[in-house]
Amino acid sequence: MKIQAPKGTKDVLPEESYMWQYVENKFREVCKLYGYQEVRFPTFEYTELFQRGVGETTDIVQKEMYTFLDKGGRSITLRPEGTASTARLFIEHGFASRPMPQRFYYIISAFRYENTQGGRFREFHQFGIENFGSSSPVTDAEVISLAYNFFTSIGLDNITVNINSIGCPACRREYVKNLKEYFLVNSQKLCHTCHQRLDKNPMRILDCKEEGCKLIAKDAPKPIDYLCDDCKSHFESVKTYLDSAKVLYKVDPFIVRGLDYYTKTVFEIVAPVSDKDLAICGGGRYDNLIEQIGGNSIPGIGFAIGVERLLMLLEQNGLLPARPQVPQVFVATVGENSLKKAFEIARMLRFEGISTVIEEMGRSLKSQMKYADKIGCQFSIIIGDDEIAKGVCKIRNMMTSSEEIVEIENVCQYLKEKLQK
Numbered sequence: 001m002k003i004q005a006p007k008g009t010k011d012v013l014p015e016e017s018y019m020w021q022y023v024e025n026k027f028r029e030v031c032k033l034y035g036y037q038e039v040r041f042p043t044f045e046y047t048e049l050f051q052r053g054v055g056e057t058t059d060i061v062q063k064e065m066y067t068f069l070d071k072g073g074r075s076i077t078l079r080p081e082g083t084a085s086t087a088r089l090f091i092e093h094g095f096a097s098r099p100m101p102q103r104f105y106y107i108i109s110a111f112r113y114e115n116t117q118g119g120r121f122r123e124f125h126q127f128g129i130e131n132f133g134s135s136s137p138v139t140d141a142e143v144i145s146l147a148y149n150f151f152t153s154i155g156l157d158n159i160t161v162n163i164n165s166i167g168c169p170a171c172r173r174e175y176v177k178n179l180k181e182y183f184l185v186n187s188q189k190l191c192h193t194c195h196q197r198l199d200k201n202p203m204r205i206l207d208c209k210e211e212g213c214k215l216i217a218k219d220a221p222k223p224i225d226y227l228c229d230d231c232k233s234h235f236e237s238v239k240t241y242l243d244s245a246k247v248l249y250k251v252d253p254f255i256v257r258g259l260d261y262y263t264k265t266v267f268e269i270v271a272p273v274s275d276k277d278l279a280i281c282g283g284g285r286y287d288n289l290i291e292q293i294g295g296n297s298i299p300g301i302g303f304a305i306g307v308e309r310l311l312m313l314l315e316q317n318g319l320l321p322a323r324p325q326v327p328q329v330f331v332a333t334v335g336e337n338s339l340k341k342a343f344e345i346a347r348m349l350r351f352e353g354i355s356t357v358i359e360e361m362g363r364s365l366k367s368q369m370k371y372a373d374k375i376g377c378q379f380s381i382i383i384g385d386d387e388i389a390k391g392v393c394k395i396r397n398m399m400t401s402s403e404e405i406v407e408i409e410n411v412c413q414y415l416k417e418k419l420q421k
């Protein structure tokens with residue numbers, strides 16, 4: 001039996017990898033413009049980090065983590081997201097004593113054992129940013145504006161930014177009490193899992209995917225109606241600053257997000273993928289996360305973008321650039337002498353930034369030309385004993401089949417000019 005890639009994972013082939021590089025470069029550019037710098041952290045962490053950070057009662061921690069004991073008997077988990085790790089990194093490397101805010105971005109793979117329909121993968125990739133140290137609503141607007149400008153910079157203008165506030169622990173107490181009462185009245189209609197959530201964390205019922213639960217959740221109390229004065233004025237300021245930053249947004253009182261660390265502002269950016277609105281970005285403020293995992297009381301806010309979904313969307317909207325041709329030039333050889341010269345010419349061309357391959361398999365000249373044509377080279381260089389003796393080579397335009405004799409020392413200049421056209 002042939003071994004295949006595991007369910008929910010994806011190989012990236014040469015015909016796709018340039019698209020990944022394209023969006024990665026764009027994301028890096030926009031992060032730089034907003035003053036964010038890259039961090040890299042391990043693919044796996046001690047399980048406790050996600051239990052304490054993401055939250056024991058979340059779907060991610062209860063059902064979706066890839067957790068195992070390593071050979072030393074420690075519980076290890078493949079990261080299901082990047083926020084908890086970035087917060088751990090922040091504490092571990094003493095960033096609290098550096099000037100605030102600290103601005104980080106990351107490009108990561110993440111792992112969740114999920115159903116694999118509707119743009120969900122078990123290994124997926126995220127572009128994320130985290131801002132630590134500022135509790136000001138200006139930061140909320142800056143963070144949302146970065147995401148918004150990233151999407152518009154790659155031509156996506158059919159996105160919707162939905163924002164909400166889920167309050168702080170103080171106003172949440174009253175809200176959760178009322179929410180629980182509401183669900184208790186309707187408890188016979190809730191699914192088995194939501195019955196358990198009712199006791200431990202009724203807010204998680206609001207993002208249950210079961211139809212019955214969704215129907216009841218529709219009329220449930222909304223966090224935005226329970227905000228304390230501080231949370232209310234924070235949210236009002238976020239909206240004002242978003243207007244100033246020219247970010248178009250909608251208030252969606254039903255966004256609660258599926259991770260426990262959020263406080264105050266939460267947001268999602270959705271876009272139509274195959275006629276269904278899909279979340280391509282999710283984020284929010286998390287003012288207690290650093291403290292929850294053992295640091296000082298330092299506020300934070302960030303988001304993550306799903307890269308697979310982003311690429312689906314770009315492809316669907318015809319927004320991907322053309323695939324660059326690699327390699328551009330083929331150096332054909334006829335015999336041992338010319339092989340030596342081929343290495344020399346290839347070295348020269350590569351030094352000038354021209355993507356070049358040489359014949360590696362000792363084929364006939366005819367087969368070499370066929371190969372160069374199939375792999376899409378624009379030019380082939382042909383050198384035999386005669387050419388070497390005269391210090392020249394033949395350059396063949398693979399599109400037109402026309403050939404020119406060029407002195408070896410002028411090959412780079414000749415090709416640079418031709419390839420530019």
Ligand code: HAM
Pocket residue numbers: 080081082083112114119120121122124125126128129130259279280281282283284285301302303304305306307308309
């Ligand atoms: P999240 O909403 O779980 O948030 O994920 C962010 C984005 O990652 C989603 O909007 C979606 O595009 C993508 N995504 C999530 N799960 C999958 C999956 N199974 N397959 C494909 N794409 C997926 C977080 O992860 C938070 N850490 C975001 C954050 C950063 N909040 C504050 N800072």
